[in-house]
Amino acid sequence: MTMIKMALRSLIGNGLKTWLNVFVLSFTFVLIIFMQGLLEGWNRQAVTDTVTWEIAGGQYWSQKYDPYDPFSIDSSAAVVPSSFRKEYDAHDIEPVLYAKGTIYPGGRMQGVLLKGIRPDQHLLALPTYLLKADGAEIPVIMGAHMAKQANLKVNDLVTLRWRDVNGTFEAVDIRVAGIFRTSVPTVDIGQIWLPLDELQKMTLQPNACTILITKPEIPIQQLSAWPFKDQTELTKQTAAMIQAKSKGYNVFYFIFLSMALIAIFDTQTLSIFRRQREIGTLVALGMTQKQVVSLFTLEGTMNALLAILVGTIWGLPIFVAFAVNGIHIPMDVSSFGVPMADKMFPYFTLKLVAGTISFIMVITALVSYWPAHKIARMKPTDAIRGKAL
Amino acid sequence: MNSFKIGILLFLVLATSYAQNYPTGKSILDKVDKNMSAKTRVMTASMEVGTERTKRTMVSKIYGEGDHKAYTEYLAPAREKGTKMLKLDNQLWIYSPTTDRTVQISGHMLRQSVMGSDMSYEDMMNDKPLLEQYQADVTGTETIDGANCWVVTLTAIIPDANYFTRKMWVDSERFIPLKEDLFAKSGKLLKRITFSNVQKVQGRWFPLSFVYKDMLKDGPGTKLTIQEIQLDTQIPASVFNLGNLK
Numbered sequence: 001m002t003m004i005k006m007a008l009r010s011l012i013g014n015g016l017k018t019w020l021n022v023f024v025l026s027f028t029f030v031l032i033i034f035m036q037g038l039l040e041g042w043n044r045q046a047v048t049d050t051v052t053w054e055i056a057g058g059q060y061w062s063q064k065y066d067p068y069d070p071f072s073i074d075s076s077a078a079v080v081p082s083s084f085r086k087e088y089d090a091h092d093i094e095p096v097l098y099a100k101g102t103i104y105p106g107g108r109m110q111g112v113l114l115k116g117i118r119p120d121q122h123l124l125a126l127p128t129y130l131l132k133a134d135g136a137e138i139p140v141i142m143g144a145h146m147a148k149q150a151n152l153k154v155n156d157l158v159t160l161r162w163r164d165v166n167g168t169f170e171a172v173d174i175r176v177a178g179i180f181r182t183s184v185p186t187v188d189i190g191q192i193w194l195p196l197d198e199l200q201k202m203t204l205q206p207n208a209c210t211i212l213i214t215k216p217e218i219p220i221q222q223l224s225a226w227p228f229k230d231q232t233e234l235t236k237q238t239a240a241m242i243q244a245k246s247k248g249y250n251v252f253y254f255i256f257l258s259m260a261l262i263a264i265f266d267t268q269t270l271s272i273f274r275r276q277r278e279i280g281t282l283v284a285l286g287m288t289q290k291q292v293v294s295l296f297t298l299e300g301t302m303n304a305l306l307a308i309l310v311g312t313i314w315g316l317p318i319f320v321a322f323a324v325n326g327i328h329i330p331m332d333v334s335s336f337g338v339p340m341a342d343k344m345f346p347y348f349t350l351k352l353v354a355g356t357i358s359f360i361m362v363i364t365a366l367v368s369y370w371p372a373h374k375i376a377r378m379k380p381t382d383a384i385r386g387k388a389l
Numbered sequence: 390m391n392s393f394k395i396g397i398l399l400f401l402v403l404a405t406s407y408a409q410n411y412p413t414g415k416s417i418l419d420k421v422d423k424n425m426s427a428k429t430r431v432m433t434a435s436m437e438v439g440t441e442r443t444k445r446t447m448v449s450k451i452y453g454e455g456d457h458k459a460y461t462e463y464l465a466p467a468r469e470k471g472t473k474m475l476k477l478d479n480q481l482w483i484y485s486p487t488t489d490r491t492v493q494i495s496g497h498m499l500r501q502s503v504m505g506s507d508m509s510y511e512d513m514m515n516d517k518p519l520l521e522q523y524q525a526d527v528t529g530t531e532t533i534d535g536a537n538c539w540v541v542t543l544t545a546i547i548p549d550a551n552y553f554t555r556k557m558w559v560d561s562e563r564f565i566p567l568k569e570d571l572f573a574k575s576g577k578l579l580k581r582i583t584f585s586n587v588q589k590v591q592g593r594w595f596p597l598s599f600v601y602k603d604m605l606k607d608g609p610g611t612k613l614t615i616q617e618i619q620l621d622t623q624i625p626a627s628v629f630n631l632g633n634l635k
Contacts, residue, residue, distance in 0.1 A: 071494075071501075107607030159605050161579065163500065166549040167511075171573040171605065 003291070007299040011306070014267070021267055021303050025260040025364070026311035032253050033356050034319065037346035038327070039249070043242045044347055045183070046340070047235045053184040055234045056094075056123040057216030060226040065098070065210050073098050073113070074163065077208040083221055084212065092218050094121045095209030097199050101162035103174075103192070105150040112146075113191045114162065116199030116209075123213050126187065130178035131195045138198050139177035143188025147179045154179055160192075164204040172202075183341035257360070260307075261367045268300050269371040279375055280383030293372045300368020304361045322346050414525025414541050420564035421557075422518040424593045427620040429454045433464070434616060438506040439609035447504060448616075456517045458629045469504070473634045481510065484634035491634050506611035507580070507603040511551055519543065522550045533567045534585075536560045552579065563587060563594040578604045591620050 011018050065076040080088060080095050087093040097116035102109055117124075119131035126141065133139040137157060142150075152158060154176050161171040174194070182188050200206050212226065220228050272279070282292050326343035435448045448465040452458075459476040463469040471486035481494045500509055519525070523543035531538050538558040545553050552571040559566050565587050571580040581604055584596035595618065602610030627633060 102605075104605040109603070109606045159577070161573070161605060164574075167500065168545070168548070168550055168553055169571075169573050169579055170553075170575060171577040171579060172575050 003295050003298060007295055007302055011299055011302050014271070017267055018303070018306070021260070021263045022306040022310050024263055025303055025307035025360070026315070028253075028256040028260045029307055029311040029356065029360060030315035030318070031256055032360075033315070033348065033353055034322075034346065035249050035252070036246070036352050036356065037319070037323075037348040038344060039242060039246045040349065040352065041323075041345045041347035042340065043239060045345065046238045046242065047231075049183045049341065050186070050235050050238060051231055052125045053182050053187050054124065055213070055231055057214040057218060058220070058228060058230045059234060060212040060214070060221075060223070060228050062210050063225045063227065070100070070113075073100055073210070074165070074203070077203075077205050077210045078225065079207045080209055080212065081223060081226060083223070087214070087218060091118070091120065091122060092215040094118060094123050094213045095196060096211050096213060097196055097203070097205065097208060098210040099162055099199060099203050101160050101192070103150060104159045104161070105152055105156075110150055111190070112160075114160075114199055115191055115193050116196035117193055118196050123215055124187075125182070126193060127178050127180050128193065131193070133175075133177045135175060137173050137175040138194055140174045140192045140194045141178040141180060142176065142192050143185075144179055144181045145185065145188045146191060147176070149190075152176050152179075162202060164202065166204065170202060257363065261363060264300055264303050264364060265367045265371060267303075268296065268368050271299075272296060272371055272375065276378070276383045276386045279378060280380045280385070283378075283380040284384060289375055289378070293369070293375050296372035296375065297365060297369045300372070301361065301365045303368075304364035307360075308357060319346070319348055323348065411527040411539070414527050414543075415520065417527065417539055417541055417559050417564065418520045418523070418525045418543075421559055421566060422520055424563075424565055424595060426518050429622055429624050430618065430620050431622055431624065432615050432618040435614050436504070436506060436508075437612040437614070438504060439611070440505075445505075452624050452628050454624060454629065459513075460628050460633065475629065475631065475634055476510070477629060482631060482634060489635075491631070507601045507608075508611055508613070512601065522547050523555065530561070531558060533558050533560075536562070536567060538567055560587070560594075565594045565596055567596075580604060581610075586614075590618055593620070595620070 062076055062078040064072070064078065066072055077097055077099075084093050088095070094117065099114040099116070101112050101114045103112050104110070117126065117128055117131075119128045121128050128141065130141050131139050138160075142152070147153070150158070156176045157173045158176070159171055160174045161169060163169055174192075187193075196209070200208060214220075220230075222228070279292055282295075283289060287295075323346050326345045328343050329340065430453045431451070433448065433450045435446055438445045438447070446466070447463060447469055449461050449463045452460040457478050459474075461474045463472040471484075473484040475482045475484075482491055483494055484491045500511060502508065503510055503513055522545060524546050526542050526544075527539050528542050529540040531540055537560075539561050541557045541559055543555040543557060553574040554572040554576070556570040556572070557566045558568040565584065566582075567584050567587075569582040569584075570578055571582070573579050581602045583600045583602075584598070585600075586598040587594050587596045589595075590597075597615040597618070599613045600610050601613070602608075
């Protein structure tokens, strides 16, 4: 207890130097927790949005479907298995047919992935009810990013060219029945959604689909021709991408933490040099050198404790404000390829906060011990004379 | 009433006799195939790919046997020089000298555009006789660049024809298409090919210049100019061999 009092008194006695160190360290604390919270929030939001817009309870993929081979997409469909008939009729399973096409907005040529879906589906957040629109042209919906890329607006007509299953070219005009905003680029970029029965007719593939999307509670069927992909597998890539971004942020953490720790190290080194007489006196008064080392280490580590306190005072209101109101992303991030909403909500877990605090405490203690361990090699007599170092 | 019936009958007789002046579509296509199709062909051609802003020219030497085997070697520009492509049935291999690697491309790649042009690999390599793919009907006559042409409408008789209908303007003397429109099933015009510089090649008429134009997009299209051509010549089997790619 005495040691803590001595360390604290000495630390406060350092005045502005201490508070500068504490502020820099508190800034690092707050920044690391905030950034990690932001990534955690992004991850959760990305998974939730992907489930809402694209995955639902999971997907069955036609055995021939390979998302990494765009050239084989046209021949990847298969007839919906009869074992799904009940779920199919009840809309507990939604077939989606993929085909490649080309649109010609304003005389430009643009490759698109056509996705046929039943207009009355309710598993995904896509506004497919707009596909029920009557008219001479086939109604289609597309994401805001796709519409921007193609320079298309609602009710615009554009020529669509595709090949049927035999390879014969076909082309018609389609009408943009709706444009939706989504944070999930995999249902937006380079894609056009149209009624399933139309796409089946267009490609001469009656009753065929490429994937089957299931309702979450539906029991999974093990079919060799239709392997099942669960939510974890389907969001694996998004999680990996965010993980990779998280690693990228480690560089910033390292820089900020290094700044704070160099300041503490520098203060400790200077302090030990200047306070040689005090160290010698303490040893002369009966403290062991080990106790003196502990005192100085504690003094350095207390920087981190004070930083936690200061960081809590100014950082907590910021955390709460952002966690509640979210952070508006001031640019169009839909082309990044990772699900990212316009507003991001950081998510702070106890594990994250406790983990960051423990990590910084241990690092600060090590940095404080490093200059202090020289005291153990000091001769008390030289120290009293101020000539030990 | 009777005179009305006689009038109709007379009209039908006249119309039939007029239509009978046309040769059959089959006979025209047969003559076109005899000019345009060959068992083998070896040619050096330059391909001018134009967009609204730029123009690129590539020169290649092409060996073809039916529509199953094709071997292409790019001779210019420097960036493409040495690139080789081998097509055997539905498989395609591409050798790139910059990486010194041969890559096998999915058969579906054959549907893609050749080097960003308005032509697909299928368009370039398809040499299947038209009579095997289409039923032909002569629907009129027109003049193109001073040449009298039969207007022949072709309708696919096989399910995997690339274009469901084609309209061909065939020179009535030389039996060479001078213009061809390619349509989708819906009747939308997709591509237009214009043929020019018709020359005698080994005793047959053959156009040495083609312009492929994707009618749905802007731009001048792709111009293919044949610099040298040999038809029905013996091509060594080693040309259509994977070992020839390196």
